[in-house]
Amino acid sequence: MKSAFVFCTGQYESGDWDSAPSLPANLIDSMARYTSVSVAPSGVSVPLSSETLLEYPLVYLTGHLPFRFSEAERKNVRKLVDRGGMLFIDDHNHDIGGVFHNTAFEEIARTFSPLKDLPNDHEIYRTFFKFTDGPPATSHELNGWGDNLVHKNLQAVMHGDRIAVLYSSKDYSSEWNYSPDAKRFSTVDNTRFGVNIIVYALTR
Amino acid sequence: MLWQTLRAETGSPARLISKRGLDASALSEWSKMPGASAAIQLRLDGAPSGLERAWLRALAAAGSTISWSGDLAPLMLDVRPRAAPAGGTTVLVGAPRGSSVAVGDEIGAVDTLTTKGTGASIALRAGPSRIYARSRGTTASTSPADSVLLRKVMVIGSAGWESKFVVAALEEEGWKVAAFIRVAPGVDVTQGSLAAIDTARYSAVVALDSAASLYAARIAEFVRTGGGLLLAPGAALLDGRS
Numbered sequence: 001m002k003s004a005f006v007f008c009t010g011q012y013e014s015g016d017w018d019s020a021p022s023l024p025a026n027l028i029d030s031m032a033r034y035t036s037v038s039v040a041p042s043g044v045s046v047p048l049s050s051e052t053l054l055e056y057p058l059v060y061l062t063g064h065l066p067f068r069f070s071e072a073e074r075k076n077v078r079k080l081v082d083r084g085g086m087l088f089i090d091d092h093n094h095d096i097g098g099v100f101h102n103t104a105f106e107e108i109a110r111t112f113s114p115l116k117d118l119p120n121d122h123e124i125y126r127t128f129f130k131f132t133d134g135p136p137a138t139s140h141e142l143n144g145w146g147d148n149l150v151h152k153n154l155q156a157v158m159h160g161d162r163i164a165v166l167y168s169s170k171d172y173s174s175e176w177n178y179s180p181d182a183k184r185f186s187t188v189d190n191t192r193f194g195v196n197i198i199v200y201a202l203t204r
Numbered sequence: 205m206l207w208q209t210l211r212a213e214t215g216s217p218a219r220l221i222s223k224r225g226l227d228a229s230a231l232s233e234w235s236k237m238p239g240a241s242a243a244i245q246l247r248l249d250g251a252p253s254g255l256e257r258a259w260l261r262a263l264a265a266a267g268s269t270i271s272w273s274g275d276l277a278p279l280m281l282d283v284r285p286r287a288a289p290a291g292g293t294t295v296l297v298g299a300p301r302g303s304s305v306a307v308g309d310e311i312g313a314v315d316t317l318t319t320k321g322t323g324a325s326i327a328l329r330a331g332p333s334r335i336y337a338r339s340r341g342t343t344a345s346t347s348p349a350d351s352v353l354l355r356k357v358m359v360i361g362s363a364g365w366e367s368k369f370v371v372a373a374l375e376e377e378g379w380k381v382a383a384f385i386r387v388a389p390g391v392d393v394t395q396g397s398l399a400a401i402d403t404a405r406y407s408a409v410v411a412l413d414s415a416a417s418l419y420a421a422r423i424a425e426f427v428r429t430g431g432g433l434l435l436a437p438g439a440a441l442l443d444g445r446s
Contacts, residue, residue, distance in 0.1 A: 005364055035388040037363045057365045084372050128387060202363040203385045203393040 005031065005202060007043035008056035010087075012073055015065035015100070018045065019092050020173035023060070027194040029180035034195055035128070037202065048073035054080055058201035061089045062173040067104040074111045081112065081164040086201040094140040094171030096149060101169060108157060108165055115155035115167050124163065128199045129192040135168070136193050138175040162204045166197065221245065226252055231259045234268070248274035250341030277303065277340035280323075283348040285331065287407075289378030293328045293348050297337050305339045354407050356396070359383040360419060361412030361436075363393065370410060371395065382406070386415035401426045408432030411439035 007024045011017045024043030031039045046053050049072035053059065059080065061067075067089075069077065077087060089108070091100045108115055118124070120134025134153060141150040157165040176191050183189055222245045223230060234242060244263065252260065264270045280298030285291070295314075297305045303319045309332035317324040336345045357379045361367035367385055374381045382396035399405045401422045408431060409416075409423050416423065416439045427433050 003365070035363070035391075037387060055365075057368060084368055127393060128391065199363055199387050199393065202365070202368060203383075203387070203395075204368070 004038040004040045005198070006040040006056060007198075008053070008059050009043060009045045010053070010059040010061045010077075011045050011047045012061065012063075012067070013049075013070050014068040015063040017061065017063055019064055020062050020177040022179060023062075023173055023177045026176050026178060026180050026183075026191055027198065029183070030189065030191040030195050031198055034192075035199065037199070049076050051076070053077075054083060054085070056080075056085065058086050058088060058198060061087060062092045063100055064092050066099050068107050069111060078111060081159055084162075086163060086204075087165045088168075088197055088201075089165065090168040090171065090173045092171060092173040094138070094169070094174060096151070096169055104167065108167065112157040112165055115157055115165070117153040118156040118163070118166070120153060122163075123204075124166070124196055124200045127196045127203070129196055131193060131196070135170060136190070138170050138172060139190075140171050140174055163200065223247070225249065226256055228256075231256065231263075234263060235259075243269045244271070246270070246272040246274075248272050248276060251276055251279075251343065253343075277342040279303075279305065279337060279339050279342045279344045281335065281337040281344040281346050283335045283346050285348055285352045286327065287352045287354065289354060289380075290329070291331060293331050293335070294325055295328060295335055295337075296323060296325045297339075298323045299339050303339050305337050308336045308338075310334050354379075355404075356380045356382050356406050357408050357410060358398075358401060358406050359410045359412065360386075360416040360439075361410075362386045362415045366436075367412055370412060374410075384415065384419070401431075403429050403431045406431060408434060410434045410436075411442075412436045413438035414442065417442050 007028050009017065009024055028039055028041065028043060031037055046056065046059075049070060053076055081087065089104060091098070091104065093100050095101065105115060125131040125134055135151075137150050151169045154170070155167040156163045172194065176194055220243045221234065224247045226246060226248065234244065260270050278299060282296040284294050284296070286294050295307055297307065297317060297319065299305050299319045299322070301319055301321060305317045305319060305324065307314045307317060307326060311332075314328065315326055317326060331348060334345060334347050336343060357374055359367060359371050359374070359381055360383070361370070363385050367383070371381050371383050380396070382398050383394065384398070385393040385395070387393055401409060401419065403426065406426070409426060411423065411433065413436060420442050423433060
């Protein structure tokens, strides 16, 4: 029996890992709505230091507070990435130079290598839906909240030609943190880029 | 010349020669026996070499009767190039259960195998030009066949951990992989340069699940023309004629 994709939120010891509780259900709904990928109806939350983390091809991390891995977490996420898994880390603060942003950049550099801008013509922007201008802007960016910037690029750590760690300062965690039922009020589903991230993680 | 040397004179009574073992001097002596064919009975404790067998055949053709007895170890040896990007050779030996078989190449001893059932095998990273196997006085030797020509492997499956790992594992072994990964009806994520599924381009197809149904007829034709196919359970249920 082929196992379904399970959306995994990573629990880390240092911060508020559970700050976007509705996001998993929303992206699960989008995957079921647009793709034929078999998706488990519920997501899971898994400690980064747990061996079970290695069962998940994509691990989502977010938060507002200083971000730091314990040694066990660091070792395990390295193992996940070496085995083909991917981390998607999103700053829930929608600002730059904030505590999550600064500490996450440092921790990612310590654990893997420094983040670099991901070109806006990278294949993740056309893996399922097409985003010709790179990462879609969030309403927080367009409303001028946070740092009053529209961040033009995502950042990434590459593992060969594959994204191993995808980092966003765009606050998709706020943008996608709502009940899937509310999508009927939108003309364009703003979670479509989330589908691209998951499909990329499942196919690269 | 050899035939004339060994040819027996007709009408002479055959002499009985009984000998343990075989050596060049005995063969030479029997070849030069004047005037009579012989009934040569050999008691062997090891398989004669190729030269000795040819010599005995010549004696038999000259009129001598050759018979042998002995507890010779039956031994089979086969050597095949490995169908893997890393290359190498698989050595297969056949011998009675529990036999100790020493395997070597032109350089020296490689390993000693103990047969379980009636055979044993060993994978060698190198591709030696000649392989030997020895067991209880019997020696077999052979040369590997020509190397295998390897092409890409095509993986067809739905998006997920399984298809991703299959592709990664094949690539880790050195295979060049092309992949059709089904994401949604009419939407495939492809990897590598894809081409028609035929034996000129692919060595094998790995079908993981129902995503292969779209290509079932082409895969069936690929197999009929000699292509390899590995079916995961989800794909094994597909009708190849559809």
